[in-house]
Amino acid sequence: MAEPLLENITVVGASLAGLRAVETLRREGFPGRLTLVGAEPHLPYDRPPLSKELLAGTWEHDQIVLRKAPYAELELELYLGNPAAALDVGKRTVTLATGIEIAWDGLVIATGSQPRLLPNTPPLDGLYTLRTLDDCFGIRTRLDAGARVCVIGAGFIGAEVAAACRSRGLDVTVLEMLEQPMVRGVGSVIGSVLAELHRDQGVDLRCSVAVDAIEGGGKVERVRLVGGAVVECDLVLVAIGAVPTTDWLIGSALTLDDGVVCDSSLLATPLVVAAGDVCRWPNALFGGDLMRIEHWTNAAEQGVFAAHRLLSGDAETPFAPVPFVWSDQYGIKIQCAGRFTGTDRMELVHGALSDHRFVVIFENDGVISGVLAFNQPRQVMLYRRMIAERASFSDALSFAAANQ
Amino acid sequence: MKIIVDFDKCKSNAVCMGVAPEVFEVRDDNFLYILQEEPTENLRPKMEEAVRTCPAGAIELVG
Ligand SMILES: Cc1cc2nc3c(=O)[nH]c(=O)nc-3n(C[C@H](O)[C@H](O)[C@H](O)COP(=O)(O)OP(=O)(O)OC[C@H]3O[C@@H](n4cnc5c(N)ncnc54)[C@H](O)[C@@H]3O)c2cc1C
Ligand code: SF4
Numbered sequence: 001m002a003e004p005l006l007e008n009i010t011v012v013g014a015s016l017a018g019l020r021a022v023e024t025l026r027r028e029g030f031p032g033r034l035t036l037v038g039a040e041p042h043l044p045y046d047r048p049p050l051s052k053e054l055l056a057g058t059w060e061h062d063q064i065v066l067r068k069a070p071y072a073e074l075e076l077e078l079y080l081g082n083p084a085a086a087l088d089v090g091k092r093t094v095t096l097a098t099g100i101e102i103a104w105d106g107l108v109i110a111t112g113s114q115p116r117l118l119p120n121t122p123p124l125d126g127l128y129t130l131r132t133l134d135d136c137f138g139i140r141t142r143l144d145a146g147a148r149v150c151v152i153g154a155g156f157i158g159a160e161v162a163a164a165c166r167s168r169g170l171d172v173t174v175l176e177m178l179e180q181p182m183v184r185g186v187g188s189v190i191g192s193v194l195a196e197l198h199r200d201q202g203v204d205l206r207c208s209v210a211v212d213a214i215e216g217g218g219k220v221e222r223v224r225l226v227g228g229a230v231v232e233c234d235l236v237l238v239a240i241g242a243v244p245t246t247d248w249l250i251g252s253a254l255t256l257d258d259g260v261v262c263d264s265s266l267l268a269t270p271l272v273v274a275a276g277d278v279c280r281w282p283n284a285l286f287g288g289d290l291m292r293i294e295h296w297t298n299a300a301e302q303g304v305f306a307a308h309r310l311l312s313g314d315a316e317t318p319f320a321p322v323p324f325v326w327s328d329q330y331g332i333k334i335q336c337a338g339r340f341t342g343t344d345r346m347e348l349v350h351g352a353l354s355d356h357r358f359v360v361i362f363e364n365d366g367v368i369s370g371v372l373a374f375n376q377p378r379q380v381m382l383y384r385r386m387i388a389e390r391a392s393f394s395d396a397l398s399f400a401a402a403n404q
Numbered sequence: 405m406k407i408i409v410d411f412d413k414c415k416s417n418a419v420c421m422g423v424a425p426e427v428f429e430v431r432d433d434n435f436l437y438i439l440q441e442e443p444t445e446n447l448r449p450k451m452e453e454a455v456r457t458c459p460a461g462a463i464e465l466v467g
Contacts, residue, residue, distance in 0.1 A: 328415075
């Protein structure tokens with residue numbers, strides 16, 4: 001059933017998903033009033049380089065703008081540095097922190113995610129999380145001054161920051177609670193490959209440790225571990241994951257449960273869609289399990305899809321992609337596609353783990369559920385396609401055997 | 405319609421190949437090869453998708 005013709009669409013969140021949504025709305029010929037609201041003062045920029053090229057010091061702000069074409073073409077009402085504070089679904093309004101009220105008849109929620117914080121940490125100078133351009137420049141200034149860095153959490157962002165520090169010749173300690181980096185997602189075999197990679201590059205990686213306290217007089221001086229060990233440092237980066245930015249939606253009648261819960265077409269409630277890191281939806285490709293994905297490609301694709309969903313009123317077509325993420329560490333291109341539970345059967349199908357050029361595939365319930373590779377982008381895309389087609393694991397193994 | 409890739413920006417992650425293998429191919433040497441520099445008009449939607457989803461913003465569509 002087609003929705004009534006929309007005249008007035010508001011997009012909240014001016015980053016990747018929000019930008020792709022407004023671009024898609026205009027490309028599809030939406031002629032009405034289009035408002036884009038963003039909490040940050042900047043026009044949409046690309047986040048992945050914040051922990052890579054920008055931190056390493058090889059790129060600047062102008063290299064990460066997300067849209068090169070003029071914004072005037074989009075004919076937006078643009079509110080930057082002006083976060084939305086409340087949503088009223090019944091009245092169809094968004095109220096900004098400054099009190100401005102914006103009426104809409106179609107809404108895209110794209111407020112992304114924000115770093116998870118360590119509980120009970122004092123507000124010390126030198127204590128950072130990394131999500132925004134401003135965070136990145138703050139950290140970079142300290143790195144320029146030769147800071148000794150302690151990273152808490154060996155996930156993607158923590159690992160990339162450690163790599164950037166090493167590329168500058170700085171001392172860096174990485175503290176991980178679990179027994180290997182990223183073990184929950186990719187399992188202990190790949191976890192130990194990642195651990196070895198960091199240690200070979202001179203990172204002081206300590207696994208199975210718990211942080212007791214971050215200490216210092218006004219500024220960060222040390223991290224104390226449970227058991228008494230101490231890491232002396234000038235900068236602490238807390239990189240222990242992200243949480244969806246839904247605080248402004250509390251009390252709005254939307255279902256919030258680790259994100260804005262949507263249907264398989266990304267609709268949260270009639271006339272309201274969500275896209276990007278903030279969106280949790282049932283992915284039909286994986287048995288309709290609710291997923292929330294914090295990766296670039298997903299945000300770009302959901303921004304486009306959600307905009308189409310709003311305009312077309314099509315509730316039948318599900319958003320059912322194979323999740324994909326990449327990470328660059330020490331010149332190695334790490335890529336994964338699919339879903340990882342940490343316990344799936346894993347098979348090495350190309351190369352050797354020790355060469356940093358290999359492909360492993362994962363099995364769940366008889367089908368190929370995931371692929372992970374170091375420096376093998378072509379192969380990742382071939383297996384990603386097999387995951388999308390729900391190919392059996394034995395077919396994937398035969399394909400691998402025929403492709404050596 | 406002509407495809408232009410800025411090879412200084414391209415990171416060889418093969419996302420474009422996932423979208424349109426008939427036009428983009430990343431080979432085992434990890435370099436991107438353009439199989440059709442001037443794809444036929446029926447490929448336009450796929451080319452636009454490739455432009456949008458290239459994480460490096462390296463693909464441009466002219467004409
Ligand atoms: C350092 C870093 C490195 C990364 N590297 C990779 C990588 O290598 N590969 C990969 O696949 N992914 C990577 N990611 C993840 C990727 O950047 C995200 O998945 C992507 O940015 C999500 O886009 P989004 O538009 O959904 O949300 P976000 O980019 O989080 O944007 C949400 C925007 O909404 C704004 N906002 C929040 N609340 C409000 C409000 N109330 N009102 C108005 N605006 C609001 C925020 O300020 C923000 O600008 C990385 C992320 C970070 C932080
Ligand atoms: S998607 Fe972009 S960066 Fe990746 S291979 Fe294609 S052109 Fe290069």
